Amino acid sequence: MTTKMNESISKKSSAGVSRRSFLAGVGALGALGVLGGLSGCAPQNTQEEADDAAESYDAVIVGTGGAGLSAAIAAYDKGLTNIVVLEKMSAYGGNTNFSSSGMNASETMFQADQNIEDSNDLFAQETLDGGHNTGDPELVAFMCDNSAGAIEWLDDLGITLDNITLTGGMSVHRCHRPTDGSAVGLTLVPGLVAAINNRNIPIRMDCEATELVKDGDAVTGIVVKENNKTKTLNARAVILATGGMGANQEMVTKYRPDLAGYVTTNQPGATGDGYTMAENVGAELIQMDQIQIHPTVEQETSTLVAEGVRGGGAILVNADGNRFFDEMSTRDKVSAAELEQPGSFAWCVFDQQVYDNNKAIAKYDSAGIVKQASDIASLAEAIEVDPAALQSTVAAYNAITTDGATDEFGRTEGCIAFADGNMYAIKVAPGIHHAMGGIRINVKNEALDENGNPIPGLYAAGEVTGGIHGNNRIGGNAVCDIEVFGKNVGEVVAEALS
Numbered sequence: 321m322t323t324k325m326n327e328s329i330s331k332k333s334s335a336g337v338s339r340r341s342f343l344a345g346v347g348a349l350g351a352l353g354v355l356g357g358l359s360g361c362a363p364q365n366t367q368e369e370a371d372d373a374a375e376s377y378d379a380v381i382v383g384t385g386g387a388g389l390s391a392a393i394a395a396y397d398k399g400l401t402n403i404v405v406l407e408k409m410s411a412y413g414g415n416t417n418f419s420s421s422g423m424n425a426s427e428t429m430f431q432a433d434q435n436i437e438d439s440n441d442l443f444a445q446e447t448l449d450g451g452h453n454t455g456d457p458e459l460v461a462f463m464c465d466n467s468a469g470a471i472e473w474l475d476d477l478g479i480t481l482d483n484i485t486l487t488g489g490m491s492v493h494r495c496h497r498p499t500d501g502s503a504v505g506l507t508l509v510p511g512l513v514a515a516i517n518n519r520n521i522p523i524r525m526d527c528e529a530t531e532l533v534k535d536g537d538a539v540t541g542i543v544v545k546e547n548n549k550t551k552t553l554n555a556r557a558v559i560l561a562t563g564g565m566g567a568n569q570e571m572v573t574k575y576r577p578d579l580a581g582y583v584t585t586n587q588p589g590a591t592g593d594g595y596t597m598a599e600n601v602g603a604e605l606i607q608m609d610q611i612q613i614h615p616t617v618e619q620e621t622s623t624l625v626a627e628g629v630r631g632g633g634a635i636l637v638n639a640d641g642n643r644f645f646d647e648m649s650t651r652d653k654v655s656a657a658e659l660e661q662p663g664s665f666a667w668c669v670f671d672q673q674v675y676d677n678n679k680a681i682a683k684y685d686s687a688g689i690v691k692q693a694s695d696i697a698s699l700a701e702a703i704e705v706d707p708a709a710l711q712s713t714v715a716a717y718n719a720i721t722t723d724g725a726t727d728e729f730g731r732t733e734g735c736i737a738f739a740d741g742n743m744y745a746i747k748v749a750p751g752i753h754h755a756m757g758g759i760r761i762n763v764k765n766e767a768l769d770e771n772g773n774p775i776p777g778l779y780a781a782g783e784v785t786g787g788i789h790g791n792n793r794i795g796g797n798a799v800c801d802i803e804v805f806g807k808n809v810g811e812v813v814a815e816a817l818s
């Protein structure tokens with residue numbers, strides 16, 4: 321099974337960037353029962369043939385990330401049962417598997433339980449501010465207003481996200497993660513897959529959508545490649561939930577030539593197919609050059625060091641052992657500041673409290689990317705920075721939290737003093753992370769053409785869409801986006817076809 325899966329993944333990574341840790345990741349998913357079970361049946365014939373047997377569905381959903389799986393569940397629960405989900409890879413979950421820090425949401429039942437005061441309006445304002453007011457206010461308001469509902473809906477599916485933390489650009493604890501503080505994706509994807517299985521919704525693995533079919537103005541189906549055959553699936557509605565393009569270097573550099581050579585945090589199937597399919601039937605793509613780079617990516621393994629690590633108290637220091645920026649600022653600003661440092665990298669430094677409070681760190685540790693020492697001076701030696709400089713950096717940072725000193729870099733969030741004991745560091749630099757632009761949609765998830773008119777039969781949800789994050793996504797907002805709009809598109813399509 322593992323050999324077969326690895327073959328399939330390397331075949332699909334031909335777009336140029338492979339994510340070594342994806343293989344490790346899907347290994348873990350196999351243990352959780354998240355791998356598709358049908359891929360072993362694929363015939364060896366390499367010649368493509370047409371398969372003429374007609375298949376018709378009410379809705380075809382493309383992609384098994386959080387958006388696609390949620391769309392299928394929500395549609396089914398609203399009575400739309402003649403549906404199918406397609407996945408071109410041999411493992412479910414896409415980039416959603418890797419989502420780590422959590423899901424932002426406001427006015428939730430869990431915030432209320434923990435006496436966290438928040439409002440949908442504040443969440444929306446901070447999302448728009450984080451994106452420098454280039455996001456679509458209507459989509460943002462819809463996402464924030466429906467975020468608490470999505471948290472409850474997930475809870476009803478058995479996916480409880482009641483451990484709340486902070487991400488950069490947010491002033492309130494609203495990033496919801498599993499009870500034990502572990503990475504959100506590894507709870508979310510298995511939970512959604514279980515809900516799919518409970519409903520007997522079919523998922524076709526190793527089944528790649530290649531082209532939308534149109535009759536007049538309306539989308540009426542989709543062409544797929546499966547078992548070396550091409551086939552058309554007729555559909556009254558197609559929902560594109562194909563995720564972003566972070567693993568397609570050619571497409572990334574088409575829109576952003578300056579990102580040539582950057583590592584990516586994305587899984588190999590994030591090749592932007594949905595953009596091409598939608599554009600070919602007249603959908604408008606917006607803000608396609610808005611590709612987010614994330615400031616804390618370990619470069620050898622392309623491992624993302626979650627923002628929750630900084631939110632839990634970690635600092636970033638340069639090769640001289642000095643802090644250089646507000647670590648809790650937005651990703652674009654932190655990345656830019658990091659690139660100006662000697663060697664264009666930083667060390668993410670933290671203590672045992674941070675390690676213990678963020679379960680993802682044990683995973684980074686087992687991947688061999690965490691340096692450990694018994695105190696600050698020894699850690700400085702291990703990472704080859706000046707011990708006196710690092711000690712004085714940590715002392716100055718501690719003073720913000722204990723003596724009420726003002727931080728020279730303006731950090732006010734997630735300031736937690738380092739306690740004596742073991743110290744840790746991970747070497748990080750920016751990496752390609754998220755496609756913020758994409759298919760233009762409205763709050764009914766209808767794909768829109770250049771005149772703002774819906775293309776009948778075509779819907780989109782999740783990272784494949786644009787307009788929510790503007791030119792800078794806030795950590796935790798993508799999972800909110802895929803859950804709110806994934807659930808929404810399922811309900812909208814079920815209603816439209818009833």
Ligand SMILES: Cc1cc2nc3c(=O)[nH]c(=O)nc-3n(C[C@H](O)[C@H](O)[C@H](O)COP(=O)(O)OP(=O)(O)OC[C@H]3O[C@@H](n4cnc5c(N)ncnc54)[C@H](O)[C@@H]3O)c2cc1C
Nearest residue numbers: 383385387414415416420421529563589782783796798799
């Ligand atoms: C390392 C990492 C950490 C992250 N952490 C967070 C976080 O903590 N919080 C947060 O909010 N966001 C986070 N994000 C971003 C977030 O995870 C993604 O934006 C989100 O999961 C995308 O979900 P999606 O359903 O739109 O797409 P995906 O989850 O990527 O799923 C898309 C699926 O479609 C499949 N597909 C693509 N093309 C085709 C085709 N032609 N035919 C059939 N199938 C196809 C893909 O293989 C994939 O399985 C993180 C991203 C990464 C990479």
